[in-house]
Amino acid sequence: PETKLPKVGTTIFTVMSQLALEHGAVNLGQGFPDFDVPARLVEALDRAMREGRNQYSPMTGVPPLRLAISNKTERCYGYRPDPDAEVTVTSGASEAILDAVHAVVRPGDEVIVLDPCYDCYEPAIDLAGGVAVHVALDPETFAPDWAAIRAAVTPRTRMIMTNSPHNPSGAMWTADDMRQLIALLDGTGIYLLSDEVYEHIIFDGRRHESALRYPELRERAFVVSSFGKTYHCTGWKVGYCIAPPALSAEFRKVHQYNTFCTFTPAQFAFAEMIEAEPEHYEQLGAFYEAKRDRFREQLLTTKLRPLPVPGGYFQLVDYSAISDLPDAEFCRWLAIEKGVVAIPLSPFYGVPPAGQRLARLCFAKNEATLDAAIARLQAL
Numbered sequence: 597p598e599t600k601l602p603k604v605g606t607t608i609f610t611v612m613s614q615l616a617l618e619h620g621a622v623n624l625g626q627g628f629p630d631f632d633v634p635a636r637l638v639e640a641l642d643r644a645m646r647e648g649r650n651q652y653s654p655m656t657g658v659p660p661l662r663l664a665i666s667n668k669t670e671r672c673y674g675y676r677p678d679p680d681a682e683v684t685v686t687s688g689a690s691e692a693i694l695d696a697v698h699a700v701v702r703p704g705d706e707v708i709v710l711d712p713c714y715d716c717y718e719p720a721i722d723l724a725g726g727v728a729v730h731v732a733l734d735p736e737t738f739a740p741d742w743a744a745i746r747a748a749v750t751p752r753t754r755m756i757m758t759n760s761p762h763n764p765s766g767a768m769w770t771a772d773d774m775r776q777l778i779a780l781l782d783g784t785g786i787y788l789l790s791d792e793v794y795e796h797i798i799f800d801g802r803r804h805e806s807a808l809r810y811p812e813l814r815e816r817a818f819v820v821s822s823f824g825k826t827y828h829c830t831g832w833k834v835g836y837c838i839a840p841p842a843l844s845a846e847f848r849k850v851h852q853y854n855t856f857c858t859f860t861p862a863q864f865a866f867a868e869m870i871e872a873e874p875e876h877y878e879q880l881g882a883f884y885e886a887k888r889d890r891f892r893e894q895l896l897t898t899k900l901r902p903l904p905v906p907g908g909y910f911q912l913v914d915y916s917a918i919s920d921l922p923d924a925e926f927c928r929w930l931a932i933e934k935g936v937v938a939i940p941l942s943p944f945y946g947v948p949p950a951g952q953r954l955a956r957l958c959f960a961k962n963e964a965t966l967d968a969a970i971a972r973l974q975a976l
């Protein structure tokens with residue numbers, strides 16, 4: 597039969613986590629923390645379920661959570677989205693991305709994606725009948741190449757998807773990048789999908805350049821985030837989308853027939869957690885910065901060369917001093933023969949750059965997990 601996603605197989609994250617299980621490898625592949633979620637969040641979830649908050653929530657999300665998201669957004673970025681008209685709770689950022697794309701992308705529309713990019717972007721575009729237009733980020737710094745992005749814009753361009761802090765590199769957009777983006781979009785009808793799931797995992801005193809800080813961007817933006825990253829609970833699958841009222845209305849048309857609503861008890865738990873312990877998200881950068889610093893020190897005792905990590909919880913390493921294998925083969929070998937699972941970068945590209953020898957390691961792990969991985973990596 598004619599399939600809708602002919603290029604898609606099983607995601608690299610699933611493939612590599614399966615290899616980790618089969619070979620007893622230390623799993624620094626798929627991005628998820630191996631430590632506990634905050635105690636208050638678990639207690640609040642338990643309480644919500646016991647108090648009978650177990651039925652469908654309102655389609656847009658429970659009011660206290662939309663209010664908490666609005667309050668937190670104002671605290672962080674100086675813009676207060678209307679909790680009723682501009683905030684929609686979703687089943688993870690993945691659902692929000694799919695909904696946003698389906699809300700505006702029509703058959704034949706072009707969507708600019710910046711490679712390497714997270715693997716769910718292109719299938720979402722394909723399912724909507726759109727065309728992903730791949731533009732490479734700088735191969736060293738993963739900064740946007742504005743000349744190349746400008747050259748990719750056509751009358752058919754409907755959306756551009758951005759992601760800062762960036763998966764897989766950790767690169768963060770600067771205020772200058774935001775000015776370039778504003779200039780690029782000015783006078784066009786191009787929508788912005790700003791994937792900000794790592795918004796609180798930021799290092800060395802940097803500022804997260806949320807699209808919500810900029811009126812010229814937020815008037816055309818779907819800003820997506822995920823509580824999975826902020827609260828160490830990637831399996832709970834709760835996220836949200838902030839967009840202007842007219843865009844939120846279109847977004848909600850898709851959301852209501854995709855999932856209708858998101859796991860109700862967790863929505864109450866997040867509402868309580870956000871309001872009661874703002875220090876959790878305020879201190880998340882420092883928490884992960886300590887992990888990053890320790891892990892990088894350890895990596896310097898191996899033949900892997902760590903690249904800079906401005907934000908996020910992934911460390912890219914150049915393995916060319918160890919092997920000349922292409923990245924997928926290298927990561928298979930590393931998992932099966934050496935007992936450490938990493939993620940190759942090539943699945944993050946439309947066309948992977950030839951000769952790139954990079955792999956991604958997740959450091960959202962307990963010290964014992966990272967130590968075990970390092971011991972194996974030192975033997976390479």
Ligand code: PMP
Nearest residue numbers: 688689690714763793822824835
């Ligand atoms: N965007 C990026 C950049 C991500 O890294 C992830 C999670 N790996 C997602 C979106 C999806 O988030 P969620 O698990 O909340 O669907």
Ligand code: GLN
Nearest residue numbers: 609610625626627628763
């Ligand atoms: N976002 C996670 C990562 O980049 C993977 C999530 C998934 O497995 N779908 O590792």
